[in-house]
Amino acid sequence: MTENVTVKTLARELNVSIATVSKALNDSHEISIETKQKVLALAKKLKYERNPSASNLRSQKTKTIAVIVPEIANSFFSLAINGIEEIARKRDYHVLIYQTHENSEIETAFTESLVCGRVDGILISISSSTNSSSHFKSLVKKIPVVFFDRALDDIDAIKVTTDDYQSAYQATLHLIENGCKNIAYLSALSKLDTGKKRIQGYFDALKNKGLSFNKGLMVTHDPDRDKTYNRIKNLLIIQKPDAIISSVEEMVIPAYNACKALDLRIPDDVKILSFSNLSTAALLNPSLTTITQPAFEIGQEAAGFLFKLLDKKYITTEEIPVMKSVLIKRDSTSGHT
Amino acid sequence: MTENVTVKTLARELNVSIATVSKALNDSHEISIETKQKVLALAKKLKYERNPSASNLRSQKTKTIAVIVPEIANSFFSLAINGIEEIARKRDYHVLIYQTHENSEIETAFTESLVCGRVDGILISISSSTNSSSHFKSLVKKIPVVFFDRALDDIDAIKVTTDDYQSAYQATLHLIENGCKNIAYLSALSKLDTGKKRIQGYFDALKNKGLSFNKGLMVTHDPDRDKTYNRIKNLLIIQKPDAIISSVEEMVIPAYNACKALDLRIPDDVKILSFSNLSTAALLNPSLTTITQPAFEIGQEAAGFLFKLLDKKYITTEEIPVMKSVLIKRDSTSGHT
DNA sequence: GCAATTCACTTAAACGTATTCGTAAATAAA
DNA sequence: TTTATTTACGAATACGTTTAAGTGAATTGC
Structure with missing residues (x-):
């Protein structure tokens, strides 16, 4: 196993500081075009890959969203996931998928394992066995969440549903x-x-x-x-x-x-x-x-709203559409x- | 937003070092039972959640595997994913799902975004448009990979296929x-x-x-x-x-x-x-x-082998079954x- | 009774990145 | 010319965790 190539490697090789390398890689305006090009070129040459864990730790962003659904082997959900995935890919986000198999305890366990910074946001269609909304109420306070198709009425959150x-x-x-x-x-x-x-x-x-x-x-x-x-x-x-x-x-x-x-x-x-x-x-x-x-479109819409939340954009109730079956x-x- | 509770918080509160806390949380034998109990109790009380990024960065483990499939909205793959997911859940692993939509460029892009430590291992069923094995050859050298159902014959790797x-x-x-x-x-x-x-x-x-x-x-x-x-x-x-x-x-x-x-x-x-x-x-x-x-079982088997690889266990060719349709x-x- | 070992814990250094703050030089403004 | 501003970079630190190495006290062995 050869030594991993990190920003440090690039910095050493180019005789600049690691700060410069990091900024160059993130296309910061503080760095001159020539330096950026040099860094990018070497990064490509040495096949540098940014370490996601380190990046996440420092930036407190994971570039990952979670999708929690009852079952993938269900035409509605697999299509909805397709819609979500399309939007996520455009933003270079990764998608973590969890199946609850309609079990609300598994559902709770999943959401709890996610709040501590594993993902930036959650898309969820709740399990049929879930009857208490209290858990979700605290969840939406901690992390951006968008519900799709299946929701509970007494939760104050963004819900993309059909008629x-x-x-x-x-x-x-x-x-x-x-x-x-x-x-x-x-x-x-x-x-x-x-x-x-x-x-x-x-x-x-x-x-x-x-x-x-x-x-x-x-x-x-x-x-x-x-x-x-x-x-x-x-x-x-x-x-x-x-x-x-x-x-x-x-x-x-x-x-x-x-x-x-x-x-x-x-x-x-x-x-x-x-x-x-x-x-x-x-x-x-x-x-x-x-x-x-419109499963695919529901996925797209829901993901779209989640990204709006992640972008800290304000969402008015009126702009959330009720999708037509x-x-x-x-x-x-x-x-x- | 209240301050995040970290090992540091627990350590300060209990008047012990953060090392002690970390070890207690990881059930290290170096820590006395009483201290462990104290730590666990406080962790529960303060709702401490281990930060996955930090943990991953330090330990170089992500507790996450990736599944790359052509399409989720396909009965075979959604069932296989169910099998994979079952095994993953038993080991407390997270599952990242990627769809290639039968596009080999997307496939390549995905795998490349994964090798740098985002996941511990990869399960993949290759896209129908993939005709070169060179990319996968280098992939299997970098990270544990198990192929399922769809594979290429000139790749030397573990493949779970049917008859x-x-x-x-x-x-x-x-x-x-x-x-x-x-x-x-x-x-x-x-x-x-x-x-x-x-x-x-x-x-x-x-x-x-x-x-x-x-x-x-x-x-x-x-x-x-x-x-x-x-x-x-x-x-x-x-x-x-x-x-x-x-x-x-x-x-x-x-x-x-x-x-x-x-x-x-x-x-x-x-x-x-x-x-x-x-x-x-x-x-x-x-x-x-x-x-x-046997889609579900294929998923189970493939995931089982991936975990064997992650456990650094040696796998003989004979123990890889050819599943029966x-x-x-x-x-x-x-x-x- | 003294060395050797075990126990329970601490210190300190990583892991790789992002970012705040500082600074020297270059440019622009006066 | 002097001062202000911009440009391009570096030093240092922090993110939260894990772990190798070290330490003093208690226990064990002979």
Whole structure:
């Protein structure tokens, strides 16, 4: 192992001080153009690489942001991360990714391991099992944080979300217009803003169209996949709904499977639609009607705001957009031919 | 902003030296149990958090590994990352994720920004556009690296891969047994080991079963999605294959779409199978026969080996397993009923 | 009983960079 | 010419941690 090349090496070689080298590398105005060129040239020649730890320690900046999401293996989040990453790359920032697997203790542990200067800022979409906001309240005081998609209403912070109420309302309306009268709802994220608004949109659409709702029509998500599947199956057997709205992508696959198992035809016996960013939605059997969120753009927006915070720019509430989801109608909710 | 609590704060408060505090926090045997307890107690009380930059700088360890993949929004890679992340979390390591988007220049830039001590080790699955191994050769000399799934044959490093040859061979055989005689191949990764072996398996199966091959049956992947789609469409029109093997997940969706556009029935007119980890494969129309790689386990294995390297343990070639993919037969390749 | 060892702790020096402050020379202003 | 300002650089320090080396006291060995 040859000796590491540091600013000291460059300084020695060029007969200047390490301060000069450091300033030259940071393109300081205090250094003449000729000296800068000399330094840069030698740095390139000796393949000098700035030591990030030392730099971070001194400057108290890490050029790194953290992204905390429930799960990467989820089309919405992987697309959102793509959006975040695009913005981060433009600013030469590194991206640290953490998955909570919907576990709020892991979530807390992650955030706590981050506040002490490992990252400059955090982008987070909170876990479905999180029900207390106190931890996040103290977090946002310590470090720039932007929430995306999943947030809690009593936290005063920047949140980039979608029009969950509107899109759930619209989706329910779509089913009603196609003749459904007994619409079930697969519920998740009910502790979060996101989930609450989606349910409310569903409720209000039912009410405004004079449809009744009974508790049995609501099935909640369980971390245990089999449980979720069985709940959906029971729903289909007992309530015999003519439509199902899935509030999350993870519940629509078991819904399809349950229909298959019970020999129920989609959309003839039961129509199904789901909040989803599945790339294969159009190719499913039958093709799935989705409420698709602009995942990539949400990532971009959220990252954009985080960088504004890092730049100490003031952000007004009005400039934070509510992103628009789109209802893509496909065969799984089509009316009778 | 209140003053940051550092080892110095703790030392002052307890009337001991900062060395004692540091050692106590690191559970050094040089420190008495009582002192350790006192330090830990105060650290907890004052919410002391070790500064990672300072720690990294001094100890030359970052407790961070990098994962470089072509794309997160790909079932295989997101699952592999899950496997990696599981192992990393057990060791309290952080995971930095980089996407190359199949661009080898971005790939090079990333690796170069990492060698100077930002991470302790790298897990990488190389981009399809990478054709020179020279850069990686120098990389593995500087920092522990483990390749997974996608590797180049002339690099001497640890590689966790699957039985690409075997599974492509078996898949081709499956189609031949179901009566196919004119089997097309959607090729990707042809510069990498992975791709080469898959093609070879396909070739050998054809040859061993006395089937001919013509160049027209091979369609190569293009970064431009429309181009890929059109190439597949042309293939179907001109060559009229009775089966298609897709060597990557990204090409099977356009294949399905092309069939739809041309009114070709799957599997009656053309059978399709693909290397894929799509969670919705069973729900597609028709359900898709896949060669599914043990993505999660590959991630685990690769991360395991990286940590062995970090622990300076010697790794013998024999202990590196070749992971087994599995051919899951579904409707898209079923024979006539 | 005295040397050798162990114990528990301290001193001091790193790790590599960024930055404040100082300064000598060069230039501009008066 | 004298003074003020700018330019281009250097000395020194700080960031917060880890660790090699050293130290005095207590314990052990023979």
